[in-house]
Amino acid sequence: MSSPDTQPPSLYAAREPIFPRRVKGAFRNLKWWIMAVTLGIYYITPWLRWDRGPSLPDQAVLVDIAHRRFFFFMIEIWPQEFYFVAGLLIMAGLGLFLFTSALGRVWCGYACPQTVWTDLFILVERWVEGDRNARIRLHRKEWDLEKARKRAVKWTLWLLIAAATGGAWIFYFTDAPQLLHDLLHLQAHPVAWITLFVLTATTFIFGGFAREQICIYACPWPRIQAAMMDEDTLTIGYRDWRGEPRGKQKTEGTGDCIDCMACVNVCPMGIDIRDGQQLACITCGLCIDACNDMMDKIDRPRGLIGYLALTDETAERAGKKPISVWKHVLRPRTLLYTALWATVGVGLVVALFLRSEIDFNVTPIRNPTFVTLSDGAIRNSYDLRLRNKHGEAHWFEISASSDAGPFKMALEGEPGLRLKVPANETKAVRLYITAPAGSSAATTPRIPLRIWVEDLGDQPGSEVTAPQPARERVAQDTIFNGRGH
Numbered sequence: 001m002s003s004p005d006t007q008p009p010s011l012y013a014a015r016e017p018i019f020p021r022r023v024k025g026a027f028r029n030l031k032w033w034i035m036a037v038t039l040g041i042y043y044i045t046p047w048l049r050w051d052r053g054p055s056l057p058d059q060a061v062l063v064d065i066a067h068r069r070f071f072f073f074m075i076e077i078w079p080q081e082f083y084f085v086a087g088l089l090i091m092a093g094l095g096l097f098l099f100t101s102a103l104g105r106v107w108c109g110y111a112c113p114q115t116v117w118t119d120l121f122i123l124v125e126r127w128v129e130g131d132r133n134a135r136i137r138l139h140r141k142e143w144d145l146e147k148a149r150k151r152a153v154k155w156t157l158w159l160l161i162a163a164a165t166g167g168a169w170i171f172y173f174t175d176a177p178q179l180l181h182d183l184l185h186l187q188a189h190p191v192a193w194i195t196l197f198v199l200t201a202t203t204f205i206f207g208g209f210a211r212e213q214i215c216i217y218a219c220p221w222p223r224i225q226a227a228m229m230d231e232d233t234l235t236i237g238y239r240d241w242r243g244e245p246r247g248k249q250k251t252e253g254t255g256d257c258i259d260c261m262a263c264v265n266v267c268p269m270g271i272d273i274r275d276g277q278q279l280a281c282i283t284c285g286l287c288i289d290a291c292n293d294m295m296d297k298i299d300r301p302r303g304l305i306g307y308l309a310l311t312d313e314t315a316e317r318a319g320k321k322p323i324s325v326w327k328h329v330l331r332p333r334t335l336l337y338t339a340l341w342a343t344v345g346v347g348l349v350v351a352l353f354l355r356s357e358i359d360f361n362v363t364p365i366r367n368p369t370f371v372t373l374s375d376g377a378i379r380n381s382y383d384l385r386l387r388n389k390h391g392e393a394h395w396f397e398i399s400a401s402s403d404a405g406p407f408k409m410a411l412e413g414e415p416g417l418r419l420k421v422p423a424n425e426t427k428a429v430r431l432y433i434t435a436p437a438g439s440s441a442a443t444t445p446r447i448p449l450r451i452w453v454e455d456l457g458d459q460p461g462s463e464v465t466a467p468q469p470a471r472e473r474v475a476q477d478t479i480f481n482g483r484g485h
Helices: 026-047 079-103 106-110 113-129 132-140 145-171 176-184 190-210 212-218 221-228 286-297 310-317 325-329 332-354
Strands: 061-064 069-072 075-077 235-238 305-308 358-364 378-388 394-401 408-411 418-421 426-435 446-457 473-481
Touching: 026 106, 026 113, 026 145, 026 176, 026 286, 075 079, 079 106, 079 221, 079 325, 079 332, 106 113, 106 221, 113 132, 113 145, 113 190, 113 212, 145 176, 145 190, 176 190, 190 212, 286 305, 305 310, 358 446, 358 473, 378 394, 378 418, 378 446, 378 473, 394 408, 418 426
Parallel strands: none
Antiparallel strands: 061 069, 069 075, 235 305, 358 378, 378 426, 394 418, 394 446, 408 426, 446 473
C-alpha cells in the first residue's frame, strides 16, 4: 500500500504541439483550391448586391432578424416558411451521410471550417516561422527577441484573420456597408461588438492553438461517422502487405516502406497512418502526397498509402485487382442517400415555385359565435391577417362563397371590400359577414364558408385601365354559424 503522502499518478497528458511539414501533391492542391473557393465565398458574399426595389434591402444574402426574413438573391423566406430552412438542413445532413458513406471523413479533411481555417493559420505560421524543423527549433528555444518578434507577427496576423472571420459573419445579419461604417466609427450596436469579439476569440483559439483537439475532443462527428461507414467505404489506408517489413531501401527482404516518417511529419493531426485507421484521421490525403513523393524518389510504385476500402484490402492481399472506385461509390447505400437527398431538393424547388405571394389566415370570433341583429339577420365576425409578400404595396379584394347564400360583407375601417397592404407587411382587419333573416345560412347551425382574397396589383381594380395579367387568388375554408331551430 502507498503511504498517505504519496500522490496518485496524473492521468492528464499535456498536448504535444504538431508542426506539419509542407508537402506538394494532388491532394494538397485540391485542399488549396477548396480553401480559396470556400473562403472567397464566405468573405465576398455579404458584399454582393441584389436589387429588390425601394422598400427592400439590396444585400444579396441577408438574414434580416429584425424583420424576420431571410433573403437569398431572388428568394425571400418568411418565418412561416421555415420549412425551407428545415429542408436545407435535412439536405445538408443527408449530403454528409452520403459523402461519409462513400469517401469517409472527406468533409472533415477538405471543407470543414475548422480544417479550412487551421490550414490558413498553418500557412501563416509557416510563412513567418519557417517549415517544420524551423518551427520545432523555435518552439524549443528559450524566449529571446527573435522568438518574441516572430510570435508577435504570427499572432497579429492570426488575430487579423480571426477578426475578418467574425466580421464577415456579422455582415450576413445586417447591411454590410452600413455596419462596416458603424464599426469603423465606433457606432455599431453592442450586440455587433459582442458577436465580433466572441467569433474573433474562438477563431483565434481554435485555429491557432486548439487545432486537432477540436476535431478529436470537441467535434462529435468522428464518433458518429463510424455508423455511416462500411466495408466498401473508401478511406485512407496503409498497404502493410506491401510496405512491411520496413527497412532501408537496398536491404534485402524489406518492403517498400523505408520508415522515412514523411507521412507522419505532414499529418495535421499528428498520427501515423501505418498504425491503421484511427479516430483522429480526417482523411485529408496529405500523407498520400508525402508517400507518393517518397516512392518517386526511391523508384518504387506509388500507392503505398492511398484511398482504399476493406474489400480492396482483402482482394489486394490475395493478389487480386482492387474493385473499381465507381463500384464503391455507386452502391445501394449511397444510391439511397442520393435518392433521399434529391427528393428533398426537388420538393423544396417545387414548393418554392408553387408558393403564393399572398398569405392570409382566417380566425372566426368565438365569443360570441354569432350576433343576431335587430332585423333578425345573423352576423359572424372573422379576424383576417393578410400578408403582402410583394416588394411594393398591393390592393386586395375580399369575397366569400358558399352553397347557402346570399351574404352581406363589410371590412371594419374600410369603405368597401378592398384594402391596401404595404410592401412586405402584414395587415390585420376584421371582416363581418351577415346572412339575411330567414335565409338558409341564418337558420342552419353550421355551414361551410370559403373566404377569398384576390390580388389587384398596385392599384385598386376600379382604377386599372390597361389590360392586367392573370391575378392571383387564394382561399381559406371556415364555418358560418347560424341560429338553427
